[in-house]
Amino acid sequence: MKAGSPIATSSIWPEAPAAPPSGLARSQHKSPGETVAGRSAVTERAGRARTTKRGQPDREPGLKRANFGRGAGLPTLLLLPQVLILVFFFFIPSLRALTQSVLLSDPFGTTVHFVWFDNFKALFASGEYRQSLVTTAWFTVAQNVITLAIAVVLAFATDRVVRARSVYRTLILLPYAIAPAIAGILWAFLFNPVVGPLAHMLHGLGISWDPNRNPNDALWLVIMAASWKHICYDYIFLVVGLLAVPVSLMEAAAVDGAGPVRRFFLIALPMLGPTIFFLAVMNFIYGFFETFAIIDAVTHGGPAGATNILVYKVFVDGFINLDLGSSAAQSVLLMSFALICTLLQFRYFDHKVNYGV
Amino acid sequence: MVERAPILDMICHAILIAGAMLVCVPLYFAFVAGSLTIAEVQKVPLPWLPGDQFLANLQTAWVKADFSRSFLNSIVVALGITAGKIVVSLLSAFAITYFRFRYRMLAFWLIFMSLMLPIEVRIVPTFEAVANAALPLQWLADLLHVADLWKWISGHDVAIALEWNMVNTYPGLILPLIASATATFLFRQFFLTVPDELCEAARLDGASPLRFFWSILLPLSVSNIVALSIILFLFGWNQYLWPLLFTTDKDMATAVIALKNLIPRSDSEPAWNIAMSGALLAMLPPTLVILLLQRWFLKGLVDSSK
Numbered sequence: 001m002k003a004g005s006p007i008a009t010s011s012i013w014p015e016a017p018a019a020p021p022s023g024l025a026r027s028q029h030k031s032p033g034e035t036v037a038g039r040s041a042v043t044e045r046a047g048r049a050r051t052t053k054r055g056q057p058d059r060e061p062g063l064k065r066a067n068f069g070r071g072a073g074l075p076t077l078l079l080l081p082q083v084l085i086l087v088f089f090f091f092i093p094s095l096r097a098l099t100q101s102v103l104l105s106d107p108f109g110t111t112v113h114f115v116w117f118d119n120f121k122a123l124f125a126s127g128e129y130r131q132s133l134v135t136t137a138w139f140t141v142a143q144n145v146i147t148l149a150i151a152v153v154l155a156f157a158t159d160r161v162v163r164a165r166s167v168y169r170t171l172i173l174l175p176y177a178i179a180p181a182i183a184g185i186l187w188a189f190l191f192n193p194v195v196g197p198l199a200h201m202l203h204g205l206g207i208s209w210d211p212n213r214n215p216n217d218a219l220w221l222v223i224m225a226a227s228w229k230h231i232c233y234d235y236i237f238l239v240v241g242l243l244a245v246p247v248s249l250m251e252a253a254a255v256d257g258a259g260p261v262r263r264f265f266l267i268a269l270p271m272l273g274p275t276i277f278f279l280a281v282m283n284f285i286y287g288f289f290e291t292f293a294i295i296d297a298v299t300h301g302g303p304a305g306a307t308n309i310l311v312y313k314v315f316v317d318g319f320i321n322l323d324l325g326s327s328a329a330q331s332v333l334l335m336s337f338a339l340i341c342t343l344l345q346f347r348y349f350d351h352k353v354n355y356g357v
Numbered sequence: 358m359v360e361r362a363p364i365l366d367m368i369c370h371a372i373l374i375a376g377a378m379l380v381c382v383p384l385y386f387a388f389v390a391g392s393l394t395i396a397e398v399q400k401v402p403l404p405w406l407p408g409d410q411f412l413a414n415l416q417t418a419w420v421k422a423d424f425s426r427s428f429l430n431s432i433v434v435a436l437g438i439t440a441g442k443i444v445v446s447l448l449s450a451f452a453i454t455y456f457r458f459r460y461r462m463l464a465f466w467l468i469f470m471s472l473m474l475p476i477e478v479r480i481v482p483t484f485e486a487v488a489n490a491a492l493p494l495q496w497l498a499d500l501l502h503v504a505d506l507w508k509w510i511s512g513h514d515v516a517i518a519l520e521w522n523m524v525n526t527y528p529g530l531i532l533p534l535i536a537s538a539t540a541t542f543l544f545r546q547f548f549l550t551v552p553d554e555l556c557e558a559a560r561l562d563g564a565s566p567l568r569f570f571w572s573i574l575l576p577l578s579v580s581n582i583v584a585l586s587i588i589l590f591l592f593g594w595n596q597y598l599w600p601l602l603f604t605t606d607k608d609m610a611t612a613v614i615a616l617k618n619l620i621p622r623s624d625s626e627p628a629w630n631i632a633m634s635g636a637l638l639a640m641l642p643p644t645l646v647i648l649l650l651q652r653w654f655l656k657g658l659v660d661s662s663k
Binding site for chain 1: 360362364366368369370372376377379380381382383384390398399401402403413419433444445446448449451452453454455456457458459460461462464465466467468471473474475477479480481482483484485486487489532533535536541546548549551553554555556557560567568591594595597598601602613615616617620624627629633636639640643644646647648652654655658659
């Protein structure tokens with residue numbers, strides 16, 4: 001998509017990446033690469049840049065110059081399905097979470113009291129919630145680091161090899177198709193303390209591995225399963241990003257005597273900085289929210305709450321313990337996490353230093 | 358750039374083989390376990406080579422998890438989510454790029470804000486909302502004292518109790534998931550790159566907005582639609598939390614949820630061979646999709662990243 005090019009042209013590499021030697025083009029997949037820059041243009045900034053380029057600064061951002069005028073009837077009709085779903089299933093529930101978080105009601109909903117921020121105070125006072133916070137922090141950070149590290153190494157290797165490249169890529173991308181719950185089940189079997197082949201190897205090495213009893217083992221098990229499922233996502237973005245690094249820069253460095261590894265760390269990786277930042281945010285979102293299935297299928301938050309991440313706790317408190325006030329307060333806190341992540345993403349789109357990679 | 362570095366190339370191949378193994382080892386062991394009898398699968402260590410019970414186990418898993426029903430549910434839900442998201446977001450993207458109306462930016466920001474509200478953070482209230490989708494109308498009725506109004510008009514006492522329960526229905530599984538900020542922005546970006554001349558020409562020829570949308574914009578968007586559909590199909594098939602809450606009736610379970618019942622718990626017979634066969638079955642459709650449509654899948658994956 002060309003919509004990204006305004007940002008690219010305003011970057012510090014005016015000549016090279018405006019039309020990036022696009023993405024997978026080198027490996028005959030033209031379209032994905034074309035759009036790498038395109039995703040950076042979600043912001044209104046991109047819209048405005050287009051506007052000024054056309055010399056019509058008075059135009060509304062994100063509106064086509066050739067449009068169908070001012071009638072409000074048809075566009076309202078067109079927007080109606082999306083807006084109705086948003087109002088019914090997104091905004092009203094969110095508002096209810098907000099109101100419930102300051103109310104105290106018994107499980108049968110017969111009495112309701114307004115309690116200001118007591119639910120939040122109770123949350124932060126409870127050891128269980130603080131443990132859940134710490135667990136989530138460990139879980140997301142470890143998952144993030146492992147996923148990114150492996151993806152970077154694999155992407156580097158993929159960029160180097162010529163033979164069988166598409167075979168490797170296909171295989172490494174396979175987990176994308178696999179549901180998180182199923183990924184969790186596969187790993188739960190591998191590391192099952194009784195029958196799991198890898199658990200058997202660990203026992204052979206003298207490690208007393210038992211995720212059903214040992215909290216640390218359980219946490220590592222879900223971290224591994226979550227990372228295994230998500231490496232492919234980071235990997236493909238890095239591969240596409242590496243293809244878009246200007247060849248001229250790499251050649252110049254090679255002429256100056258920098259070897260492939262050095263070029264990778266000193267040129268390619270820094271140029272991929274924005275991509276890596278974006279991936280780190282996406283990993284956090286994945287770790288916070290989408291790993292629910294892994295936890296539920298593998299450990300149920302146990303043993304002793306060792307894998308009770310925040311999302312799982314919201315679910316347990318809301319649906320099993322029926323503590324609606326506390327669950328709603330947790331929802332509100334999670335929403336603020338999601339808000340931070342979205343703002344960070346937004347910052348990525350809006351990043352001034354975007355090399356068009 | 359051609360450069361000879363045979364040792365480094367060998368290391369790179371080794372790294373990639375290790376990466377491919379990392380992906381394949383769990384799948385291979387699932388296959389091995391899925392091909393053994395229940396007695397063999399409990400033997401330690403697990404054999405390295407598959408046994409001969411693979412097809413029998415597939416059949417057992419298929420029957421035990423009632424996959425003929427849950428696969429149908431999964432297909433309906435995944436296709437419903439895909440089609441719904443595409444239609445809804447194409448229409449809204451068309452509205453916010455091609456029309457100048459007062460609430461345009463408000464609509465844009467409403468859609469954008471939904472990015473901040475992933476379903477996991479508002480499970481309980483969303484469940485309530487879908488368990489009785491008529492709830493907001495009920496509030497409205499209460500707020501406006503419709504019952505009193507009716508009494509005043511007709512003299513009859515009525516109690517207004519609206520209920521529209523969507524638990525265990527396909528709409529309940531599909532509708533809450535089809536609003537999509539990501540897809541809307543993707544199409545919006547694409548529409549912004551469509552040459553203005555096309556719209557001008559269409560208007561000169563007297564085409565209505567809908568005609569322009571149907572005859573010009575839609576055909577131009579086909580490649581984007583296909584690419585995005587693949588990602589959305591995978592998204593729909595792999596849903597977990599929502600079907601888990603919403604399918605209290607076994608007949609409405611999706612494949613992934615049905616699979617969950619096959620996993621051995623500590624108090625049951627450890628039938629890992631059946632569980633692994635079931636896992637392979639449940640992951641088969643999405644895997645086939647990305648293997649057969651790899652080119653489109655890659656495009657969709659990179660495009661749809663918010």
